[in-house]
Amino acid sequence: MTQRVELATVMDRLAVDGLVTDYAVAVDDGDWEAYRELFTPDGRADYRSAGGIEGEARSVAAWLAESLRAFPVRQHLIVNRRVRFGVLERDAGDTALVQADYVSPMGFAAAGGDSAASGLVCGGRYSFGLLRTEDGWRLREVIVREKWRRLPEGAGAAVIS
Template sequence: MIQDLADRTAIVDTVIAYATALDTRDWETLGALFTDDACWEYSGSGERLRGPEAIIARISTSMERFDATHHLNGNHVAAVHGDDAEHTCYYQAQHVRLGLPDGEKFLAGGRYDDRLRRTPDGWRFTHRRIISVWSEGNPAVITS
């Protein structure tokens, strides 16, 4: 029982570390949160990437265009099965690009569906699926 609680807390900490690494542009930390065989997919675009290097290349390229981002996670549910786990949570992600004529902000909400594995370095993502549910604001913030 105590180990289950500790595992669930560590899994949520991994998820929060992902959000923090995005917002601080800490690509080294972000890459270390994935296993070597990890898969990252964005359901809105059908994009599917494998391995930390490809994942970080994609994320860092898109994130560097923003003047600021702010990712919040909530409603965490984690289920541990030995050294493997499933996790889901909601996200809200604010994106800011200053100086755009039709608005400087784009807010998106959705869900992360994750699979994680216990490693010697802690819980790591083996699969992260981003499911976009809603958005508001100027889409040019994220597209141009």
């Protein structure tokens, strides 16, 4: 591999990592316009394994905005990122697949609009399908595979596989 190719690969990895981080920040901050802008025009998201919906990113953003209203405190972490380039549609480098684990603690809204200390915590794995566009890397698809969920003490626990 030439030095130029190695540099381009490192730059792509940094850009892809930045896009995944921007996704987490948009969801945690409830910035649904920023969320929508992370996707290609035909981008889709699938949250069905976490009890959500699957569909076009704009529709899913509206669903997220409504369903996450009960959790004003969100700070999910996306870790163990595995990046593979050129894996979608047998492309030579303008597509990427990222698989990454997540842990997502969310605080419930308390009476008076304050956020409660306790809440829901869940974890699982994301699959991000990315496409290089004229505007940089964008999400073509996001698939959430929730593996576990812990409810507040006294509410029981659920395990999803």
